[in-house]
Amino acid sequence: MLTIFLALLAGALGGVAAGGLAGWWLCKRRIVCAPLDQDAIDPDVDHQINAAAHRWAAAHGQAGAAPLVARKLRLAYVLQQRRTRKRRWEQW
Numbered sequence: 001m002l003t004i005f006l007a008l009l010a011g012a013l014g015g016v017a018a019g020g021l022a023g024w025w026l027c028k029r030r031i032v033c034a035p036l037d038q039d040a041i042d043p044d045v046d047h048q049i050n051a052a053a054h055r056w057a058a059a060h061g062q063a064g065a066a067p068l069v070a071r072k073l074r075l076a077y078v079l080q081q082r083r084t085r086k087r088r089w090e091q092w
Contacts, residue, residue: 040081041074049073 041049053070057063 041077045077046074049077 050066050070053066053073056069057066
């Protein structure tokens with residue numbers, strides 16, 4: 001009985017130690033990137049996004065939706081830029 005208890009205790013402690021070590025190692029390896037802000041978008045691209053949003057809103061008869069569409073397009077642009085940078089990073 002004591003042998004079984006000691007084996008279970010040793011297994012549990014070993015599992016906790018291995019899990020803690022693996023978690024620490026994964027967190028240490030995690031790449032931290034600074035979030036992109038609105039200023040990171042090129043002014044020409046921002047102008048094109050605004051124009052596209054206004055064209056969409058006019059075509060659909062939703063003039064008040066232009067700012068919302070522009071925000072969504074900016075988000076899509078920023079996410080695409082991050083995805084492109086991540087692919088370049090993974091190639092190394």
